Amino acid sequence: MRLFLIILVKERITMVKVTLKGGAVKEYDDNVTVAEIAKSLGGGLYKAACAGKLNGRVVDLRTPVTEDSEVELLTFDSQEGKRAYWHTTSHIMAQAVGRLFPDAVFAIGPSIDQGFYYDFGLPRNLTPDDLTAIESEMKKIIKEDEPLERFELEPEEAVKLMEEKGEPYKVELINDLPEDEELSFFKQGDYVDLCAGPHVTYTSAVKAFKLTSVAGAYWRGSEKNKMLTRIYGTAFQNKTDLEEYLARIEEAKKRDHRRIGKEMGLFMLSEEGPGFPFFLPNGMILKNTLIDYWRQIHTREGYVEVSTPIILNRHLWETSGHWDHYKQNMYTTVIDDTDYAVKPMNCPGGMLVYKSEPRSYRDLPMRIGELGLVHRHEKSGELHGLMRVRCFTQDDAHIFMTEEQITSEIKDVVRLIDEVYSLFGFKYHVELSTMPEDHIGDVKDWENATNALKAALDELKLPYVINEGDGAFYGPKIDFHLEDSIGRTWQCGTIQLDFQLPMRFEAEYTGADGAKHRPIMIHRVVFGSIERFIGILIEHYAGKFPTWLAPEQARIMPITDRNNDYTDELIAKLKAKGIRCTADKRAEKTGYKIREAQMAKVPYMIVVGDKEQEEGTVAVRLRDTTATTTMKVDEFVDMICNDIATKGKKD
Numbered sequence: 001m002r003l004f005l006i007i008l009v010k011e012r013i014t015m016v017k018v019t020l021k022g023g024a025v026k027e028y029d030d031n032v033t034v035a036e037i038a039k040s041l042g043g044g045l046y047k048a049a050c051a052g053k054l055n056g057r058v059v060d061l062r063t064p065v066t067e068d069s070e071v072e073l074l075t076f077d078s079q080e081g082k083r084a085y086w087h088t089t090s091h092i093m094a095q096a097v098g099r100l101f102p103d104a105v106f107a108i109g110p111s112i113d114q115g116f117y118y119d120f121g122l123p124r125n126l127t128p129d130d131l132t133a134i135e136s137e138m139k140k141i142i143k144e145d146e147p148l149e150r151f152e153l154e155p156e157e158a159v160k161l162m163e164e165k166g167e168p169y170k171v172e173l174i175n176d177l178p179e180d181e182e183l184s185f186f187k188q189g190d191y192v193d194l195c196a197g198p199h200v201t202y203t204s205a206v207k208a209f210k211l212t213s214v215a216g217a218y219w220r221g222s223e224k225n226k227m228l229t230r231i232y233g234t235a236f237q238n239k240t241d242l243e244e245y246l247a248r249i250e251e252a253k254k255r256d257h258r259r260i261g262k263e264m265g266l267f268m269l270s271e272e273g274p275g276f277p278f279f280l281p282n283g284m285i286l287k288n289t290l291i292d293y294w295r296q297i298h299t300r301e302g303y304v305e306v307s308t309p310i311i312l313n314r315h316l317w318e319t320s321g322h323w324d325h326y327k328q329n330m331y332t333t334v335i336d337d338t339d340y341a342v343k344p345m346n347c348p349g350g351m352l353v354y355k356s357e358p359r360s361y362r363d364l365p366m367r368i369g370e371l372g373l374v375h376r377h378e379k380s381g382e383l384h385g386l387m388r389v390r391c392f393t394q395d396d397a398h399i400f401m402t403e404e405q406i407t408s409e410i411k412d413v414v415r416l417i418d419e420v421y422s423l424f425g426f427k428y429h430v431e432l433s434t435m436p437e438d439h440i441g442d443v444k445d446w447e448n449a450t451n452a453l454k455a456a457l458d459e460l461k462l463p464y465v466i467n468e469g470d471g472a473f474y475g476p477k478i479d480f481h482l483e484d485s486i487g488r489t490w491q492c493g494t495i496q497l498d499f500q501l502p503m504r505f506e507a508e509y510t511g512a513d514g515a516k517h518r519p520i521m522i523h524r525v526v527f528g529s530i531e532r533f534i535g536i537l538i539e540h541y542a543g544k545f546p547t548w549l550a551p552e553q554a555r556i557m558p559i560t561d562r563n564n565d566y567t568d569e570l571i572a573k574l575k576a577k578g579i580r581c582t583a584d585k586r587a588e589k590t591g592y593k594i595r596e597a598q599m600a601k602v603p604y605m606i607v608v609g610d611k612e613q614e615e616g617t618v619a620v621r622l623r624d625t626t627a628t629t630t631m632k633v634d635e636f637v638d639m640i641c642n643d644i645a646t647k648g649k650k651d
Contacts, residue, residue, distance in 0.1 A: 017068040028065065035061040035201060038073050048075045050205075051084035051198040056468060058084075060198035062150055076237050083111040088148065088199040089138075089206050089235040090116035095191035096137035097122075097231070100130075106193065107169040107219060107228055113489075114245075115234030119217050121169075122229045131211045134231070138209065145204040146189040150197060158183045162194065169219065170194045208242040209235035212249065221379030251486050257538035258385040264543055264551070264601065266534075267386065275383045275390030277531060282551035285580065286534060287393075289549055291371060294395055294527070301416060303367040303397055308349025310373060314339035319504055320348040321440050325473045329376045346372035347498075347523055350398040351505045354519075359509040364519065365401040365409055371530070372396055386535030393530040399522040400507070406520055410456035410478075410495060413524050417480055417493045420526050423647060424537065426482040429489075430462055433470035433477045440474055441500040449497040450476045472523075474500040484540040492533060496523040544623060546648040547603045547640065554581040554640060555602045556618075557593040559609035561585075566613040570606070570633065577641055598623065604640055 014030040018037060028037060034052035038045050038061070052059050053072040058080045065071065074081035090109035093116075097104050101122055109118030153161065155174060162170040173194060174183065186195045188203055200206070211233040219225035236242040261267045266283035270276075279287055295305070311333070317323040322330065322344065331342040343349065350368055359366070375391050382388055401409050421428050432453055435446045453476055457464050464478070471477050480493035498521040501507075511517045527533040537545070547553050554574060558567045567583050574581045584593050590607060597605045607619040607628070618636050621628045631639075 016065055018065060019068075019070045021072045031064045031066060033061065034059060034063050034065065034071060034073070037065070037071055041073070045073060045075075047205075049073045050076055050081035050200050053080065058198060060084075060150060061201055084198045085200060085206070085237075086111035086116040086235055087195075087197070088203070089209055089233065090118050091148070091186065091188060091191065091193055091195070091199065092138050092141050092203055092206060092209075093134065093211070093231065093233060094118050094120075094193065095141055095188060096134050098191060099137055100133055105169065106167055108173075109193075115212070115232060117230050117232045119219070119228040119230050121226070126214050126229060126231070131214065131231070135209075135211055141189070142203050142206050144189060145202050147202050148199045149187045150184055151187065152182060152184050155179070155183060158185075158194070161185075161192070165192070206235055207237050208239045209233060210242060210246060212246075218379075218381045221381040223380045248486050248488075252488070252539070255486070255539040255542045256385075257387070257535040260538050260543040261385070261535075263599075266538070266551070269385070274380060275378055275388075277386055277389055277391070283534070285551040286545070286549060287530060290527070290530060290534070294371070297416065297419070298367075298369050298397070301367070301412070303369040305369045305371070306350070306353050308343075308346060308353065308370060308372060310375075311335075311340050311342055312349065314341065316348050316352075317341050320351070320501060321474060321504065322348070325438060325440070329378075331375050331377060342375045343372070344374055344376045346370050346374065346394060346396040347398060347501060347521075348505075350396070351501055351507060351521075354398070354400055354507055355505060359400070359519070361402060361509055361511050361517075364509060365399055365405050367397060367399050369395075369397040386531045386538075389529075389531055392532065395525050395527045395530060397522075397524050399524070400502075400509075400519040401522070402509075402511075402517070403520055406452045406497070406522075407456045407459065409522060410453065410497070411460055413495050413522065414456065414460055414462065414478075417495075417526050421480070421482055421493070423649070424540065426484065426540070428480050428482040428493075430457065430464040431467040431470075431479045431481065432457065432464050433467040433472075433479060435476065436469045436471055436473060438473055439471070441503075445499040446476065449499055453478055453495070453497055472496050472498075474498050475523075482536075484536065485542075488539075490532075490536050492528040492536070493526050494524065494528070497521075498523060543601045545601070545603075547643045548645075548647045550601070550603050551580065552582055552600065552602050553579050553644070554604040554606060555584055555597045555600075556581065556606045556608060557584045557590060557597070559590055559607065561587075562610065563608050563613055566608055570608065570618065573633065573637065574640075577637060579637075579640060579644070594621065603643075606636070 015027045016030055016032065017025055017027055019025050034054065035046070035049070038049040049061060051074045052061055052063065053074055054063060054065065055069050074084065076082055076085055087110065090111065094106055094109055097120055103123050105121035107119035109116065158174050159171055162174065184196055186193055186197060186199055211231055213232045215230045216227050217230035219228055234245060236245060264282055265280050266286060267280055268278045270278060314323060326344060330344050333340050350370065353368060354366065372394055373391065374394050378388055378390050399409050434450055457478065475496050475498040477494050477496040479491050481489045481491050483489050502519050502521050507519055508516045509519050556567050556570055558564055564585055567585065571581055571583055594605055601623065603623050605621040607621065612618055617630050617632055619628045619630050620636055
């Protein structure tokens, strides 16, 4: 009896030490939940908490802490907190749809970058009135203040539950999971969903939301599967933030690169090549101007340019590791009974270039650039204009160096990327992505590579966040997420440090000691995909490109036919200076011509009449002004040439 009491006392006083963000250490009873820890730190934090981070892993607030651990409370201010909040809202929406459409079949409902969606099998197409009705039902569910309760089932039980509910998509998901996968469900009122979480604690935590659009989406993104109905939405913690976001969405619609690209004759998309964009004459001017700029700055920085084949044999891709780790994204073919692949990346070809002749330490660092055309298989449901394509030009560079050169080379690349993004007016933030589960190479090499990237960022005093497990399969990376003119973020530039490929390809250089050594490799892009970068620029500028980028830089509009010869003289003079200009000689009113030039987003509109012809002047109107300035021709030529040469930068 005495021994039994002692055991009970010991169990009752078992404690865990919790290290909070900032370093504070607190003790709690064993099995304390993340939510209870939040509550102990203050009612405000408890209400604001959306999820937690337990030893670096994002978890549900109901997760118990069973050993000494590091715990971070995630609010809506963090991306992880937002995702838990949005994921919860997707479940509320699904519950509302289930109430309004009893025959609905549920697929998946994840959080995404700016909100959430859920895919449904529905008996009919939805109308705007349906969305209003769903929103009304969601408000009822939120008011009901239902707890989100997590439970687990064995695979057989999980399948049985979903079959009883008539959910074939959920059954398929369960059957496709690994046998040892934890099968968790979340229940809120009468609604149960297969889900890993995390979620907020109660439905009432969702304060302000909006269903934004409806689209079709193939199950699992394959056109071979059934078309489902996808409802998009977003949610915020207050009405003001929601309204501000919706205003940005409306502005984004106005800036849609697909619409502007069509209006300006930049590119086209065709059913004959889904995901394979066609660049039109104006688009080629824009693309080539960007490429010319890329070549100028890379020549200045000591890069040499190469071009490697689009198709290479299977052996190469096996050596690089792509055949085993990336094959699902590759297009393959057979030539002379041998397997080949269309390159999804330029780096293996870059390795062959490096190995094409003996290298010495005196050759390093060796900076090799390539504007390589790559192809990657993307699901049809994920294709989106120029932003998500199957064929694009990657502005790659591969830098081969000694271990001692790593930090300085990374710093130089960071400075180059900063220069480019600053030119276009982009702010950016940096993420350091570490070793993923699917990787090649020793953990020690990964640690060395990761520490080298950290050292470079620290020396530059560049703030960054750690993105655990999101590195490339061959090495850690620094990702640059740029912010456009309406606050959206895009991942573009990247710096990847690679110890593995030089080893797999047995790349060498002769050191100062006369012995053979293995070089270290950097993979890096600035634009990322030139096609995608063009799409971002279109939306960033709303098609109003700075003069140096604009496909049409000036348009001359004669008032009458009497001024056509003078117009031709002006056109010849401007073209001699390399200025991209056109003439609108149509028998239309000048006001109409100006409006059309504005619609075409031409930076400089020049009107010439009898007075200008007699005096050797031009009447100049800028794209975003209503005022007209008369000046001598040479004065205007100097002005536009300076605008182009300085790329619009002010002193």
